[in-house]
Structures are given as structure tokens and as C-alpha cells.
Amino acid sequence: xxxxxxxxxxxxxxxxxxxxxxxxxxxxxxxxxxxxxxxxxxxxxxxxxxxxxxxxxxxxxxxxxxxxxxxxxxxxxxxxxxxxxxxxxxxxxxxxxxxxxxxxxxxxxxxxxxxxxxxxxxxxxxxxxxxxxxxxxxxxxxxxxxxxxxxxxxxxxxxxxxxxxxxxxxxxxxxxxxxxxxxxxxxxxxxxxxxxxxxxxxxxxxxxxxxxxxxxxxxxxxxxxxxxxxxxxxxxxxxxxxxxxxxxxxxxxxxxxxxxxxxxxxxxxxxxxxxxxxxxxxxxxxxxxxxxxxxxxxxxxxxxxxxxxxxxxxxx
Ligand code: PMV
Numbered sequence: 001x002x003x004x005x006x007x008x009x010x011x012x013x014x015x016x017x018x019x020x021x022x023x024x025x026x027x028x029x030x031x032x033x034x035x036x037x038x039x040x041x042x043x044x045x046x047x048x049x050x051x052x053x054x055x056x057x058x059x060x061x062x063x064x065x066x067x068x069x070x071x072x073x074x075x076x077x078x079x080x081x082x083x084x085x086x087x088x089x090x091x092x093x094x095x096x097x098x099x100x101x102x103x104x105x106x107x108x109x110x111x112x113x114x115x116x117x118x119x120x121x122x123x124x125x126x127x128x129x130x131x132x133x134x135x136x137x138x139x140x141x142x143x144x145x146x147x148x149x150x151x152x153x154x155x156x157x158x159x160x161x162x163x164x165x166x167x168x169x170x171x172x173x174x175x176x177x178x179x180x181x182x183x184x185x186x187x188x189x190x191x192x193x194x195x196x197x198x199x200x201x202x203x204x205x206x207x208x209x210x211x212x213x214x215x216x217x218x219x220x221x222x223x224x225x226x227x228x229x230x231x232x233x234x235x236x237x238x239x240x241x242x243x244x245x246x247x248x249x250x251x252x253x254x255x256x257x258x259x260x261x262x263x264x265x266x267x268x269x270x271x272x273x274x275x276x277x278x279x280x281x282x283x284x285x286x287x288x289x290x291x292x293x294x295x296x297x298x299x300x301x302x303x304x305x306x307x308x309x310x311x312x313x314x315x316x
Contacts, residue, residue, distance in 0.1 A: 001045035002112035006104035006313035008090075008097035009034045009136045010171055010274065010282050012229045013209045014236045015145060016202065017193040023153040024129050027193070028206040030145045031161065031213045032100075032136040033284075035171060036310035038090040040101035044072070044109040048083040055086050068106060071130040075107055076114035090305075091178035096280060099185070103130030104137035104313045112315045120312075124157035140164040140311035142217045144210070164311050167220045170290040172271075175303035176253045176279040185277035188247045192239035199239050206232070226272025226284060233274045240277075249278055256300045257281040264296055 015030035051069050053060040060068065072079060086105070088098050107127040111118050118126070120138050128135035128145075135157050136143040141164040148156030183191075193199050209232045216225035240247040250258075254275060261273045261283055271285040271293050285293050287308065294304050 001043055001047070002109045003041065003043040003316040004105045004108035004112065004313060005039050005041050005316055006101040006108065006134075006137045007034050007036065007039050007140070007310035008101040009133065009143065010097055011133065011136075011232075011276065012142075012225065012274065012284070013206070013213045013232045014276075015132050016189050016236045016239065017199065018132075018189070019147070020151075020153065021190075023156075024132050025153050025156050026132055026145065026147055027203050029147040029210050030133075030136070031210060031217070032133070032143050032145070033169070033171065034137060034140045034143065034164070034310040034312075035097075035307045037305075037307050038088075038096070038101070038310075040086060040088050040098065040105040041316070042084065042086040042102070042105035042109045044106070044113040045083045045085075046080045046113050048081045050081045051084075053084040053086065056088060067130075071103065071106060072110045074129055075110040075126050076116065079110070079114060082110075082113070091175070096173070096175075096278070097133060097276065099131040100133040100137045101313075103127050103134030106130065107134070108138075108313050108315060121157050125154060128153070128157060138313050141166055141309055144214065161214060162217050164309050167217070167309070168287045169222070169309060170285055170287050170293075171307045172283040172285065172290055172293045172297060173305045173307060174257045174281045174283070174297050174301040175305065176251070176257065176281065176301060178303070181249070181278045183247050183277070188240055188243070188249075188277050191243045191245075191247065195244040196239040196242045198235075198242045202235050202239050205235065222270045222272070222284070222286060226270065229272055229274050229284065237275065249275060251279050253301065254279050254281050257283075257297060260296050260300055261293075264293060269293065269296075
């Protein structure tokens with residue numbers, strides 16, 4: 001049997017929309033930060049009578065299980081039946097990027113159990129097909145997922161931009177709601193792509209965000225990175241808000257957090273927010289400001305978690 005650990009990553013410049021649904025190829029490039037402390041631990045054991053999966057202590061729903069087994073078939077074609085046991089030490093499917101760590105850990109554990117020696121880049125391209133954001137969790141620190149140009153997707157995988165110890169920043173997470181989200185990122189990005197009149201503008205404007213974020217990471221320029229991140233976030237959410245029917249992840253509690261972050265900045269603390277396909281708000285700041293940020297957020301949301309920069313996915 002083989003066990004792997006992977007950390008979730010949060011997009012600083014967002015992936016939203018696909019140029020190929022079958023291969024999960026993105027319409028735009030993205031940049032992320034891998035988090036510490038939160039992780040998925042997944043054990044794959046090929047010595048089973050039939051495929052089964054225990055997810056966070058309960059047998060998986062047939063649909064979830066099917067997605068996992070299909071992904072394992074992709075990583076290890078002709079594999080024998082497997083018992084999979086997977087656990088997150090944080091809320092699942094609540095906009096805390098659990099699918100990124102889940103599919104990274106599953107890919108690494110399955111390849112290890114099958115005795116394959118794949119490069120990290122090859123593992124990343126495989127993880128991408130389970131869940132796009134998972135391809136960035138193969139590395140720690142700051143990671144870019146290039147859009148790629150090829151039809152077969154071999155050039156669309158994660159690439160490390162800066163290692164874990166490059167910059168001591170934190171993500172202060174305001175857990176607005178830890179329940180499962182109503183519309184998955186997969187459904188929401190498809191609906192935005194198909195129906196939002198803002199989607200074309202999203203695709204034609206992402207490159208500036210990527211360039212600014214890359215340079216800001218190299219320069220450790222938080223204001224420049226934060227500006228690019230907030231711009232990318234507003235644009236992504238403007239495509240969901242203008243989809244038919246509309247998908248609204250930003251609720252009143254999320255807005256209260258955003259306003260708190262804006263006030264922190266007015267008072268001289270460099271803090272920058274982002275949101276994904278869920279109501280939780282993640283606030284980027286220097287570690288030296290993390291306590292100030294956490295305290296300010298606690299005045300509006302009770303559950304606050306401070307996370308630092310995490311490392312690469314690995315076999316245990
Ligand atoms: O790959 P998925 O289905 O986890 O989609 C991720 C979508 C966002 O989290 C909103 C953005 C991103 O780049 O992670």
C-alpha cells in the first residue's frame with residue numbers, strides 16, 4: 001500500500017473556464033500559493049477484492065467514488081481493485097480548495113502503489129485531469145499552471161515559481177461557512193463560460209494579472225501581488241454573477257470580511273483578500289501582520305485560521 005500527503009493551494013490569479021473539457025485544459029493560466037497545516041492524506045491499497053473508498057470516515061457516494069476510480073484508471077491503467085482511504089483535516093468542498101489536495105494526493109499515492117516512477121511534471125499533468133487546481137499542489141510555495149497550447153495537454157501542468165521559503169506570507173482564512181457549497185466549481189465555471197457576457201473579457205484580460213503576479217512574487221511586493229489578486233478575483237466573480245442562472249458565492253458575511261480588509265489597508269496594514277467557489281474569504285498578508293489581521297477578522301467572523309506557506313505533495 002502507498003500513502004501520500006498533499007496540501008491545498010489557493011489561487012492568487014484564478015483558473016476559471018476550460019479550453020478542453022475532456023482533458024481539463026484551462027482557458028487561462030493561473031498562479032497559486034500552497035498552504036501549510038491543511039492537508040489531504042490518502043492511502044491506496046491494491047490488495048482489495050473490489051474498488052471501495054472511505055472519504056473522511058464514511059463510504060463515498062457512488063458519484064464521488066466513480067470520479068476517484070476513473071482518475072485512478074487514468075494514472076494506472078489496468079490497475080487491480082483498490083481500497084482507498086482519504087482524509088482531510090479541514091472542511092471538504094467548501095471553497096477551501098479541498099479538491100486540489102485530494103486529487104494531488106490521490107495521483108501521487110496511486111502512482112506510487114503502481115510502482116510508476118513519474119516526474120513531478122507528469123504527475124501534475126495527471127492530477128490536472130482529476131481536478132484542474134490539483135496540478136498546482138504538486139509543489140510547495142508559489143506555483144504557476146500554464147494554459148499550454150498543445151491539443152493533448154502535455155504542456156499544461158504546474159511549474160514552480162518560487163519555493164516555500166521564498167517569502168513568509170500568510171493566508172488568514174475567514175471560515176464564513178464550512179458546509180458543502182451549492183454549486184461546484186466545475187458546474188459554475190462551465191455555466192459562466194457558456195452564459196456570461198463577461199466571460200470573453202475575463203479570457204482576454206488575464207495575462208496582465210499573471211505578469212503582474214509573477215513579478216510581484218519575485219520582488220516580494222505584496223501590494224502589487226494583492227492588487228493583481230483582487231482584480232482577478234472580482235473578474236472571476238463577475239462572470240458567475242452574470243451567468244444564467246446567476247451564481248453568487250459572495251454573501252453578506254463575505255462582504256463584511258472584504259470591508260474589514262479594506263479598512264485594515266486604510267489603517268496601514270497591507271492585507272489583500274480573495275475568494276474562490278464558496279463564501280470563505282482568504283486574506284493574504286505578511287506573517288508579521290497575521291495576528292493583526294486575524295484579530296480584525298474575528299470581530300466579524302468567529303472561525304479564523306492562520307495558514308503559512310506549505311510544501312510539496314509527497315509519499316509518506
Ligand atoms: O479545479 P477546480 O475544480 O478545483 O476549480 C478551481 C477553481 C478556483 O478555485 C475558483 C480557482 C483556482 O484557480 O483554483
